[in-house]
Amino acid sequence: MVTHSYTKAAIAVRRIAQTDAPNPDDTGMIMQVLFGNLHEFQLDALENLTRFFWSQAQSPQWLTSLPIECYKCPDVQTTSSGYSFPRWPAELYLSRMLEQETTKVAKILSQLDTNNVFYYDLLCKAAALCDLERNPWIIKNIIKYINSEYKLSRSEIPTLLEKLSDIEPLALGIEILDSALEFLPDPEAESKIELLRKGSEESRYISLKPKPKFDRYEYDEILNQGVRGFVAKDAYAVSILLIEHVNKMLDLGSYQDDPDERHGEDFSEIWCRRLDRPDNSLDEPKETLVHSLTMACEKAYERCPDHIKELDRALREPKWHVFKRLRQHLYAKFPSETNKPWIEDLVREHEDYDKWDYHYEFQVMLRTACTHFDKFLDTATLRAIFEQIKSGPNQQRFKEWLGDNYSDEGWEKRKAYFHRSQLRPFESKLFGDYKAYYETLCAEAKSEITDENYSPVGETRGGTVSHRSPYSQEALAKLDDEELLKLINEWDESHRDEKDWLIEIDVSSLAGAFAKLFRSEIITKEDRFNFWLSNRDNIERPAYIIALVRMMNDLIKEGDYRHLEIWINFCDWVLDKPNEPRNSDDQRHPESREFPDWPSTRRSVSDLLDTCVEKDSAVDVRYRKGIFGLLKKLCIQPDWWLESDQNSTSSRVNYAINHTRSRALETLIDYGFWVRLNVNNDEPIPEVAALIEARLNHADTPPLTLAEHALLGLQYLRLFQLDKAWTIKNTHKIFPQTNLKAWAESFGSYLQYNSPYTDLFPVLKGELEFAVTHLPALEEMRAVGEEIPDRLAQHLFNYYLWELVELNDGENLLAKFYNNTNSKRSRWATLFNHVGHTLWRSRPDLEDSLIQRVKDYFEWRYSKQEALEVNEFTFWLRAECLDVSWRLETFSRVLTLCHNQRRKMKFEFEELSQFVPEHTPMAIECFRKICKSLSLDQHFYVAVEDSRKILSYGLNSDDPEVKAKAEAAQELLLMAGRFELLDIPKPK
8 A cells, every 4th residue: 555645544554453453455555564564654753653553453353464573672782871661562452462462462472572671561460360380481481571671660570470489380470589589789889899809998898798689679579469369378488488588698697608607696786687577667678588487487386387397497407597587486376295395495595684675576575485384494504594693694794885974873773774674575584682672673673674675776766856955944933043154164964865855855955944034034133044144154064044035036026125135245245255266176065165156146236136137127226336346347357267268069149148257247237228228318327338438448347258248249339328428439349350259259249149139320330341251250159040241131131122322233242242152052052042032021011112123133143043042932831911913923934944943842732723823824733843843753742732722723724725734734743753733623
């Protein structure tokens, strides 16, 4: 069959695919498609037609009427970044046919040779339906799949194993399970072992990490879905299999090459705290494997009593400690006359009754045996164990462990707890003095010992750490002022709560409680208030000063200004505290008495001043002198962190607002507006200008850091509004062109954080001219969001709109910017896109003069014929302030220039679908051009409903030319594989 229309070919293929009984002509047509013999179409288009056929094919007849070559499955393709799995078109059809024609589909699969994951996934589905004894090749290929180095997702394996556990013979499924459970060696094992043999320092932190063949989720599914099903059928056989895999996994984690040299320590009590259940942490695959082994062994004990001795022998053979733990767990859960001798042997062999606390499984086994068996161990054995317990623990080892924290009282508590916990499992078998001693220990104890107290202890718990004062506010209120002063100076026992390790008890929490007491009790009593004001020099830890200043700040925020003059004086005292620079081994800390960090108190003063002068502050202007005095100190005193400039990643502005002295400059400007608001005039605030000018001139003040330059640049517009004349006069100092790095930080921050302002253009024209010729300096700035040169371009465009800059290729600012970014034309595209966004967000009734300047700007940029730039037209197309006809006609021109550029088709299709009812010819023309630019060998986004609407108006148009363009667009979309656009309804 020969056709010159791809649309007609697609319709013919669909008709044939959906036919129940295709005839020889139909088969011949499909074979031409599948073998790529319709030469009027490109190969990519034919491949899409092939996928379309397989997605539509319904008749089982295709399984026998097409040669095996038609079902070919492409191999994995290697790429520069790894590998990829090409789609397998025939999979769609074969998957549909699998249940009703299992034998025929299996025959086809058996003849294919591929490593594609899509083939293996289908094979897994077939395995659950086929007779595996008659098709051993299926098991062979699935094991090949499990061992494949090419991995995408093997989610079919767990589902397959679950199904195979219901199919006889069970051994066939277990063969696949055996391969799936296996761990692989650590890929870095060889290099790690070499480091260990050399005895290098880093080898102390190295461990071998074998991993399963599957990712964590898939491996969990194999254990949960696959293993459980097989356990239900033959728990003993699965237990033996899992013992082998756990043993091999632990062997792979050992450095010893010779199995006989491997010792039993596997640290399993760290990575598998409980054998029969996970804790709240994320399970590692090796932990989940042990949990599965435990479950299988438990089921074997329940269902296979005749195999218990064989299972116990299998558990004894590996040397790893986890198997001993598992035996103890099983003995405790299933005590019987069979395992009673095994339990007694473990109890007699235990040598550490006087040295170490029992581990969890051992003590549960011991307690269970003592209560379950009437006769368990002879009296002499019990007496020897009890005496051994009472002889421990080792006091000297306890001393060495605690060091300076050792005390006799602590030792007695430790000994009593040790004896009680060691005797507890034997409680039902205690007698005579041993029983009386244990009962005395229990009576004197303040807490009960449970199973969860034995190592490894309970389950892990995560959460947010909270803080609590060691003394409540009520307890602090019972102390007089001298006692309270002594307490806050001397208390230094920071620790975690014994019952909840997510609660920290520390100095800062005590300081918070002290500040609350100060507010509720001390301020209200004149004698107490005066005591603390006169004894402030005796407060030795900065944390308490910080807490007090924060308390003062809270009162001001709440509108309580009764003691504001006292607070200002107090803060003045704080700012006179020592402020030495730091060094590399500095031990200073706000909570420390020996090494107090007094500079840390200055930030709390800065916060208080922010509150005093914020926009809605009701603080009376009579406090102006005191507030300015504090600000002056903050603005000129040393700030080691700021001056050391340890900023490496964030912008200088972010660095500035997070350091005390630079932030004080910002607060100083807030202070200026606060004063102006309160004195009801627009006069300059001389002290603000004088202080900033002193900093700019380095007049008896520290030189401005880069962060402070950045902050002044950010605040430039506010300075202009506060004191226009002074700001104009000092602009060259705020933006110091003689110090390029400082200039870039200050002017770059101005550009980034301020919008263009017409009144500033004459003042800043020289800075803008300097900027367009020094773009590399601006590019080096660490900016948040947009890069600084792009922000410069946006400012220049606004000045163009306001007729302060004209369009030409001469010496104007905008033209200079484009000339100086000729080697980085992505900046052109960024600005063009920004203009589009601006127009999109503009009101629909934008002034005609502005619209004309926008159109002139477009024509100027279009004349440069830079496709990368004008391809960013998408948001221009959405701008309601521009006439629809102009948008469509211009978009058509853009598409002609940018025919091979990637498009933002979602938005473009959406807009064209809105325009098409009233502007059908141009909308269809643009749609056709977009479709013409599509690449047949790449996936692309198509807004299906929008495309249907556009095609509907075009295909049903009375204009032959419009209809022909719509047909051409549809043809292009179908060639690209978008067959959901084959049937187009009429417009509603």
